Amino acid sequence: MIRPLKTHQLVLDIIGAFLGLVITLPLSMLLLATPSLTWLSDLRVEIVHHVVVALIMWSAAAIARLSPPIALAIAWAGAVVQMAGGMLPSPANVAIFVVLFASAAWGSTRLLWIGGASSLGGGGIAGLYVAVIEWGSLVVDEQFPVRVLAFGSLVGAVVILSLAMSWGAGLLWRVVLRSRATREAQLQAEAVAAEEQERVRIARDMHDIVAHSLAVVIAQSDGARYAAAASPELAQEALGTIAQTARAALSDVRMLLTQLRHRQGDGPQPTLADLEALFAQVRAAGIEPRVTVDPTPPGEPPGVIQLAVYRILQEALTNALRHGEGDVDVRMSWFAERADIEVRNRVAASAGSGAGHGLVGMRERAQLVGGTFSAVRDGAWFVVRASLPVHAGQR
Template identity: 65%
Template sequence: MIRRVPRPWLALDIVGAIVGLLITLPLSYTFSAGELSFWLPVGLVSDGLLVASAVLLWGAAAISRLSPAVALAVAWVGALLQMGSGLPPLPMDVAVFAVVFATSAWGSRRMLWLGGASALIGGLVAGLYIGLLQFDPATAESPIDLRLVLLGITMGLTVVLSLALAWGAGLLWRVVRQNRATREAQQRAEAVAAEEQERVRIARDMHDIVAHSLAVVIAQADGARYAAAAQPELAQEALTTIGQTARSALSDVRMLLTQLRHRQGDGPQPTLADLETLFAQVRQAGVEPRVTVDPTPPGEPPGAIQLAVYRILQEALTNALRHGRGDVDVRLSWWPDRVDIAVRNAVDPGRGATAGVAPGSGHGLVGMRERAQLVGGVLSAQHEADGFVVRATLPIGPSAN
């Protein structure tokens, strides 16, 4: 029954209704001067009924946005009071158009159709009423005057059409409001989805950076502890590698956190040129990556493909450091329309599935699959007879020469 309306709009409606009343009431009084009601002569009572009708009609217009249902009921009371007083159509009846507009613009679905029905019925009643006002029993040749019937029909259709236009304008405004609300909701949903995608991307980058760096640091720390007594120079070299790896990871993490905080800039975006640094870190951790690139890239692969290749190899080598043993075989095959990746390593029974790391589980494998899917590729990771193998195929289309 009562809608939430911003105070400025409610104040504007009330002020507008007051202005409309002050303008149309004197005009209505002038146009109704000398008119006789069915049972009341012109005088104080008739003038009071005119004022009461005007106040009801413009009062309905004042609250039409706040409560279309109440406004429609009050407008009907005002209109019936006007007709019951024998008053002709007057300028104050303009308020009815505002009420009909409000029923279709801001009313509920039921009120929308009640407003349309009121426009139709009100127009027909107004036409009949106008015909009755023109009927004079003293001069009429018969109880039914064809001329007055045609006049009533014409006036009724005119009023119906006028009210229908007001109702249709409100319906159009209703559609505009709904489309605007739908568009705003869609924009909010797209903003939330984009933000979530960005957070997922940053979380994925964070995992790739931190997991790989920690794996290298742990391997170097273990090696330094064993070499400290027998070969101090190897321990010193391991500590240097640990420091360099930690500083590099810290720099990347700070960049990602800045991006997350300010929602601007790009995070670390490695390319194929950074693969040698990645392989060097793995070698320093005590694992030799045996890398085969055949065939080589025929041109410069897209940046998204280079990033995906780097991150997949980074995570696969990190898993090999954490759960495998021995060296790792890495094969890259750059075809004109795709790149095939294969990373194979032997599994350490004490650090693999028996140590609580099930094949295909964990954030790393999920992240690799997501990396492949983002560029339209596929990735599989599974145990085979000779070890654990990660395979990926990433489509790249024709490479640029």
């Protein structure tokens, strides 16, 4: 019944209704016939009647946006008071247009159709009412019923058209408001989706960076612990690898934090040139990656493809360190239209189901560039495959 409005909106509505009253009430007074002194008492009654009707109508207009249903009810009450006193349509009736506009623009769905019915019904009643009031001014002859019907129909049609236009304007504004609200909701949903994608990207990058580095550190720490008693030199070498891996991970984390402060594309990203350092870390952890590149890249692959290849290989080798045993076979095939990756390693007896965040991250990496990904257990082997399309428009 009552819509929430800002203070300035309500003040503007009240001021607008007051100005409408100030303008239309004197015009209504000018339309009154100049009476003789013997009709002075009747004139006073008619003036009071005009003032009361104008106050009722413009009061309804003042609260039309605040409460469209109450405003429509008050407008109907004003119309009844106007017809009860035999008062012809006056300039004060302009307030009805404001009320009908508000009922269509801001009212509920039910009030919307009630306002439309009021436009049709009110126009028909107005036509009939004016025909009855003007009954005595028509010449009574055999055409009298036809003239009454024609006059009433004409007045009713004009009133219906006028009221329907104001109601239709409110309906059009309602559509505009709904469209604006839909657009705002769409923008909000897109912002939420973008935030969710950013959170997924952060989680994926953190997993790729931290999980791989920690896997190397853990493997080297275990080796250093066992080698400390028999071969201090090997222990020192392992500790050196741990320190180097930790520094590299710290550098990657700092780079990721730089991206979070700015944009995803800011800061350097791993490329194919960094793969040798990645393979060296895996060798230092005790696993030999047997790398085959056939055919070789025909040119410089796009940056997004190089990043995806690096991250997928990084995670696949991390999984081999954590859940596999023995060496790892890595095969990369670079074609003009795609890049194929395959990583194959033996599965350790203590390996789990292989349904962790790493597989999800690799699949997302492939999907982000429009590629495909699969990770399956083939007997004693765990095989990771990815096929990434290479397009000239990628960067």
